[in-house]
Amino acid sequence: MSKPPHPWWKSAIVYQIYPSSFLDANGDGTGDLAGIIAKLDYLKDLGVDVLWLSPIYRSPLADMGYDISDYEDIDSRYGTLEDWDRLLEGAHARGMKLIVNPGLFDRMDLVLTLWFLFLPITYNDRQHAWFTASKSSKNDPKRDWYIWRPGKVVDGEELPPNNWKSVFQGSAWERDSATGEYYLHLFVSKQPDLNWDNPVVRSAVWDVMRFWVRRGCDGFRMDVINCISKTDDLPDAPLVDHTQYYQPATMYYVNGPQVHKYMKQMHTEVLSPHDLITVGETPFTHEASELAAYVLPQNRELNMVFQFELMDIDSPSESPLLRKPWTLKELKAIVGRWQQFMHDDGFWNAIYIENHDQARSVSRFGNDSAQWRAVSAKMLAILQITQAGTLYVYQGQELGLKNFPRTWGIEEYNDVASQNYWNLIKEQRQKAQGKEDVEMSDLLNSFAQKARDHARTPMQWNASPHGGFTTGTPWMRVNDDYREWNAEQQIGDETSVHAFWKRALKVRKAHDTLVSRSRYVLLHAVVLTQPTLPPFISICISASTPSIPLILTRAHAKIYGDFVMLLETHEQVFAYTRNYGSTSALVLLNFKEGKVEVDLGEVIGGVAGYTFILSNYENEAIGLEEKVTPSDYEGRVYVREALSN
Ligand code: GLC
Numbered sequence: 108m109s110k111p112p113h114p115w116w117k118s119a120i121v122y123q124i125y126p127s128s129f130l131d132a133n134g135d136g137t138g139d140l141a142g143i144i145a146k147l148d149y150l151k152d153l154g155v156d157v158l159w160l161s162p163i164y165r166s167p168l169a170d171m172g173y174d175i176s177d178y179e180d181i182d183s184r185y186g187t188l189e190d191w192d193r194l195l196e197g198a199h200a201r202g203m204k205l206i207v208n209p210g211l212f213d214r215m216d217l218v219l220t221l222w223f224l225f226l227p228i229t230y231n232d233r234q235h236a237w238f239t240a241s242k243s244s245k246n247d248p249k250r251d252w253y254i255w256r257p258g259k260v261v262d263g264e265e266l267p268p269n270n271w272k273s274v275f276q277g278s279a280w281e282r283d284s285a286t287g288e289y290y291l292h293l294f295v296s297k298q299p300d301l302n303w304d305n306p307v308v309r310s311a312v313w314d315v316m317r318f319w320v321r322r323g324c325d326g327f328r329m330d331v332i333n334c335i336s337k338t339d340d341l342p343d344a345p346l347v348d349h350t351q352y353y354q355p356a357t358m359y360y361v362n363g364p365q366v367h368k369y370m371k372q373m374h375t376e377v378l379s380p381h382d383l384i385t386v387g388e389t390p391f392t393h394e395a396s397e398l399a400a401y402v403l404p405q406n407r408e409l410n411m412v413f414q415f416e417l418m419d420i421d422s423p424s425e426s427p428l429l430r431k432p433w434t435l436k437e438l439k440a441i442v443g444r445w446q447q448f449m450h451d452d453g454f455w456n457a458i459y460i461e462n463h464d465q466a467r468s469v470s471r472f473g474n475d476s477a478q479w480r481a482v483s484a485k486m487l488a489i490l491q492i493t494q495a496g497t498l499y500v501y502q503g504q505e506l507g508l509k510n511f512p513r514t515w516g517i518e519e520y521n522d523v524a525s526q527n528y529w530n531l532i533k534e535q536r537q538k539a540q541g542k543e544d545v546e547m548s549d550l551l552n553s554f555a556q557k558a559r560d561h562a563r564t565p566m567q568w569n570a571s572p573h574g575g576f577t578t579g580t581p582w583m584r585v586n587d588d589y590r591e592w593n594a595e596q597q598i599g600d601e602t603s604v605h606a607f608w609k610r611a612l613k614v615r616k617a618h619d620t621l622v623s624r625s626r627y628v629l630l631h632a633v634v635l636t637q638p639t640l641p642p643f644i645s646i647c648i649s650a651s652t653p654s655i656p657l658i659l660t661r662a663h664a665k666i667y668g669d670f671v672m673l674l675e676t677h678e679q680v681f682a683y684t685r686n687y688g689s690t691s692a693l694v695l696l697n698f699k700e701g702k703v704e705v706d707l708g709e710v711i712g713g714v715a716g717y718t719f720i721l722s723n724y725e726n727e728a729i730g731l732e733e734k735v736t737p738s739d740y741e742g743r744v745y746v747r748e749a750l751s752n
Contacts, residue, residue: 335362456496
């Protein structure tokens with residue numbers, strides 16, 4: 108069987124499922140594995156290649172399953188390990204049906220349907236057997252599996268070992284009465300940080316990973332993986348927030364001193380024998396050179412990371428739950444920077460604008476009013492499907508689901524991040540104003556735009572009660588618009604957001620230029636003058652290392668396309684080309700309400716030869732003129748083949 112000329116995960120469409128909110132098959136109000144199994148055909152039909160599930164392990168749900176009490180078992184809310192096996196089998200079966208001819212492996216649309224296991228391994232839950240042993244005594248063999256320190260006494264008062272603030276507010280340390288020492292938890296107190304500096308802990312983590320690989324998983328999403336190594340001696344963080352004692356300390360645990368040593372070891376010990384997809388979540392840093400170290404192929408660590416620069420565009424430094432205005436110029440600069448970043452060296456992007464930690468993209472980057480919701484959600488789909496990288500779609504994004512309304516009160520915000528930040532600000536205000544009843548509507552305004560809760564409302568399958576998500580009482584309220592905005596109503600409607608996503612994913616798969624990138628220049632002339640070469644071979648020369656010509660198959664060459672920003676300072680239109688050799692794709696996105704005229708003649712040197720392939724306005728071909736006037740939130744994609752293949 109010939110090997111595909113590029114890793115399968117580069118062209119894969121990954122769909123993230125938030126199991127609690129996907130589909131509840133047993134009526135207990137929480138989504139489950141049986142619900143996901145019931146929707147495998149829906150996912151396959153959409154064009155999904157890889158399923159990524161947020162955690163389904165045993166958990167007390169202090170952070171919705173990201174607090175894990177057993178890495179090798181499924182929480183009974185979701186089902187059993189046997190259900191997991193059934194889901195895996197069902198997913199693989201659908202993928203396998205498409206593998207009709209190994210000789211076609213280089214085709215984008217013949218990727219296996221794969222399982223993508225989420226793996227939060229930075230920390231684990233307080234109830235986990237490892238932690239129960241660790242906290243029992245200072246002499247327990249597992250004591251050093253976590254980060255324990257004595258408190259420090261200042262002016263006769265015992266304080267935590269340092270002033271680090273937890274990402275979810277308060278101290279990052281919790282005192283445990285059994286030994287009177289404190290353990291570190293960067294997130295909630297039920298998520299004690301593992302001590303990755305202990306080699307025995309690392310090998311226990313490798314064992315957990317091997318357990319899931321043996322069970323058939325096809326990859327890992329690694330939670331906050333850039334936080335596993337802490338600066339020696341855990342120094343106090345500098346004072347930047349004068350409103351409280353606890354201070355942000357990311358400089359002491361993000362991209363820490365040993366992180367790359369540990370990642371390389373993970374690669375050698377667990378990943379290297381398998382053909383897996385690996386993506387690391389890397390928040391709290393935008394430092395591209397630091398993130399490159401995880402991804403560059405020669406480092407042998409991860410396939411890609413979720414960088415946060417775009418997701419942080421509208422967040423002030425105080426909290427991602429607050430909102431600051433963003434401009435299209437900023438968004439373009441960020442997207443362009445990552446699209447072009449170290450492409451000669453093999454850096455690979457993860458393309459996403461939604462996940463379970465972010466508000467809905469149509470509410471954030473589009474326009475979720477009745478008039479523009481569908482159009483702008485489709486325009487954002489074009490933004491995603493035309494970028495180089497592995498594409499991630501979050502559940503409900505394919506329906507254009509939006510944030511829940513501002514009229515919902517704080518009691519609808521279940522997320523620990525929302526609850527803790529709300530309580531902190533409320534207490535600060537109560538203290539400052541000396542009264543119980545303080546004004547909080549400004550915070551609710553921010554939450555209505557930015558809270559993680561918006562991504563976690565149940566999926567809207569149909570117009571029946573609770574959107575068809577459950578026959579019981581849903582664990583979280585379904586968004587009010589489910590009667591008119593749901594999957595059943597959209598499927599089969601050619602003008603729907605769902606139909607558009609389906610079409611857009613097909614376009615991406617049919618046009619390899621959109622998926623990847625490279626500076627390789629295809630020299631067809633060489634092919635023509637080398638009659639001894641088989642017809643499917645092309646010779647490519649890297650622009651950065653022209654002295655080393657590479658021989659690639661024609662199909663391989665075709666998937667590469669670089670990214671060139673056009674109209675860089677334009678405040679309303681995001682335009683770019685993706686080019687590889689003889690193929691160019693031109694992308695035009697009007698990000699605002701109101702028509703706008705742009706002159707392409709000057710920036711792309713002629714529009715001849717461009718063929719229309721996709722628009723969120725019309726299905727009929729729209730020819731390309733030098734002067735184009737995209738309508739409100741209109742997006743268009745054209746392709747030009749200068750030389751026929
Ligand atoms: C990751 C998860 C997020 C969780 C956090 C702490 O960032 O994506 O949902 O709250 O880790 O557990």
